Amino acid sequence: MPHFTFSALPGLLLWNKHSIYYCYHNFTFTGILQTPAGHGNLSMLSNDSIIHEVFIDYYGAILVKMENNVIFYSKINTRDAVKLHLWTNYTTRAFIFLSTSGQTYFLYALDDGTIQIQDYPLRLEAQSIAFTTKDKCPYMAFHNSVAHVFYFLDKGEALTVWTQIVYPENTGLYVIVESYGPKILQESHEISFEAAFGYCTKTLTLTFYQNVDYERISDYFETQHNHTGLVLVQFRPSEYSKACPIAQKVSDMGCHHHDFSYVIEKSYLRHQPSKNLRVRYIWGEYGCPLRLDFTEKFQPVVQLFDDNGYVKDVEANFIVWEIHGRDDYSFNNTMAQSGCLHEAQTWKSMIELNKHLPLEEVWGPENYKHCFSYAIGKPGDLNQPYEIINSSNGNHIFWPMGHSGMYVFRVKILDPNYSFCNLTAMFAIETFGLIPSPSVYLVASFLFVLMLLFFTILVLSYFRYMRIYRRYIYEPLHKPQRKRKKN
16 A cells, blocks of 8 residues: 655655655656665564554654564655664554644553553654764755645735745755646746855745636636646755755634514516515524615625635625515616716626526626726616626615515625635625605595595495385384284
């Protein structure tokens, strides 16, 4: 079973019972780990024991444990291995493992059936052997600014890192930058050099970036796919030994927490269905609704988060739509007020162009076209609402004054040059307020109809009463009973 090394270029270790085979730098640097005796047979220096375990840590240290607990030490990118001091007796069953903090341990399985854990001071042991063998590191210090194993670069972002090596004069060391993966990043280099008191300091500043314009291209998704991927980058000195120090690697307001249902009037829906729509508000998915008086205009503020929390405010263009199909809201800016030179894209126009797609897919960065150029689009009516929002254009959502409502919006970043990711978010708005008084004419008409109905019922009741009265005024209510004759 091979062990792959933690490096940018592919590398691995293979072994049999007696020797370790290495393949470094994308298999251009291969061989057998040599011992101080000049051969690659580790069994000859461990009383003919065979290899039991090969261990590589994050920092590139290689430990080869024989079955009799003799340990050999090496590092990746070096050609030889040295024998470390015996740490335990030959017969104890032992295993090497690494904690999450990077500390090396021995795990002993004792004869009485118990297990014992013991720290293994690998760094001290390596320094002790280096002192004995007079192994020296060719440089004094090697540092870099890489603080994470992974960096995520989105559209428009750049990553700048530096690495510095300090070495004795006249040795001519330098920093090697190795990268492996698709050629999707551009690089810029800047090197500074200082020499003082017999030592040289060389600093390399490296910036990774991408310079691709995704706007107004016909194959948006394909172009985006072709410029995404994983690139491995590593800094290493031009010379290295087992005695060298370790360098870093590249690499709301509360609310009631419950669901509820509500009904949306059919006239408020985009497609004008025949019946009202009953929907379920799922609190776990939509979160707390923001309550707004329907006289308040609202501009969403979109923020970007990752696993570590808040990253930044989003300044790019974005669009919003109500996920249940409501369209009884609008935007305060017109296309002309926003600076458009021709008619801008709207939900209505994009739905017409993409009738075969669901609502959430009809408009996005893949088909976005701005309205600030005479060369694109037709003049059209620039007094229509401008339905694109960003942090600086002052465009707000405003609400109908005649009724309150619950709105669940989805946000989508529209700028094709902003991110490789399909960035979306959801938020909910509940509007409330005093419904404006109806017009005087409507009130007067309603009162007239009400009074007419009242007098109509009154007149009908009068005639009904007179009919009953005239019927019984000449006829007694109770007729006298006649006496029967007796025979």
